[in-house]
Amino acid sequence: MALLSPWLIGFFVFTLYPIVNSLYWSFTVKRYGQPARWVGLRNYDLLLGNDDLAKALGNTVYLAVFGLPIRIGIAVLAASLLARRRRGNGAYRLMFYVPSVVPAVASGALFFFLLKGGGPVSSLFELFGAEAPVWFGDPRWAKPALIMVGTWALGDVMLIFLAGLVDIPRSLYEAAELDGAGRWAKFRHVTLPMISPVTFFTVLTGLIGVLQSFDQAYVFSQGARRGRLTGEPDGSLLTYAMLQLRQFQDGRIGLASAMAWVLFLLTFAITMALLASRRRWVHTSVEGFG
């Protein structure tokens, strides 16, 4: 028990107590330094009856539906090209991995620069005679911009897939070849099922990540707002966490707590749904993921 004490104390002070506290506050009107006043479900009513929540959720779903498949798809492609030991592969791996070391705040600033009017990307568009979108002035384009940053930083996902690919026994491919399987058939019937536990893991952590993503969206909307670009990027980038921060900064603690709980319940529901779907598409003979 002595060994366990750091975690135990931390669990009670920094996890369990805050959970109970914020659950209670979510049913109250509360400001710091003032006593909480019980209002029942009013905060939750307010949230569900408000456009902001629907908008934030819509944005989250957008990022998950378009962002995750691109991220995972490219990660699988890169990993499968690099799985075998070949000369030069080490250098490629490093290059693909480095962007994921860059903190969200910095990659946000970097892509803000890359995508702004007159920046490198818009020059590229001009090269092909097309007009570049106003990424941060237009709610429709701010989300693809976020997806781009996420795709750039896919190194950690690629590494996990690499580890999964290396573990696939060669004999499986040899057996498939004997059956006359081509390149695509091997990928479809050997590789994909064998890495399905890894895919499951990355989808799960990816979804939780999207639900809680904060830093990049904050940097984008901050830069756009202070930089006085056109439009209302706030409206397009409000992810759920940002909404909650606003409420927190306004001192509306009860409402902020209720939002956090809605977010938690959503995360929980999605995790459970994914776990339930696992049997249908995740190959269970593969060791590992519990």
Place this chain on the structure above:
Amino acid sequence: MTSRRVLMVIGRHAVLIGLAVMFAAPFLFMLLQSVMPLSQAKTTALYPDHFEWSNYSTVFDRIPLGGYVINTLKVCVLTVTGTVVSCVPVAYAFSHVRWKGRNAVFVLVLSTMMLPFQVLFVSQYQIFSTLGWLNSILPLTVPAFFADAFSIFLLRQFFLTLPTETLDAARVDGAGEFAVLRRVVMPMARPGIMAIAIFQFLFSWGDFFGPNIYLQDDDKLTLAVGLVRFNSDVARLGESNLTMAASVVFVLPLIVVFFFAQKVFIEGVTLTGTKG
């Protein structure tokens, strides 16, 4: 080689080189922009006519960048120390010590990873406010001394790969659990401990959310927060060259750390991913 095979090899390299360009180009533009003269930075030019290295000193003049670096390093050193000191015994208790309810408690540890930090921070803020810790680095560093779930999980994976026989031999020789931990487990698990230290360092260096909430005074800010505030100021003036110079100062140490520690690092990512 048949011509089909040659085509395959060419195709493979074409895809890889294409991807490599996509991944490397943002870094290249960042570096080029960071040394671009201001007159050019406001145009659509992509390549500077001369390298304006003084952009870097300008950034140091405009904001207390040196102070930000020191503040950030303080937070990093403390959180890394805290994480290692607290997670090693806990991970050991979850891997090589037998006790009743171990698996159930471990599931509890893992489930805290699923908890959005938003659920916790509103209330944690009040705790730190009551303690009078706002506008100091204490809210950012003290919790690190109480073992976080991710590091426990990662370290436990490393500990599980250690041979039980060696540990049992030490126990037969009469060593207590703390002695086994210090003299047998820790030397063998050095790569694992390095991995959690590096992950914690990267996280603390780049973290924005916590420092942005808890730190107010300009002389107390960490690099991440200082950078965001600086960027929103210079964005108005169109000085994207300065923004990029500041970003280089922010990101370069991380890339250096990564290159020196890539082996440990890659093992760490791989272990968190595949075995559970």
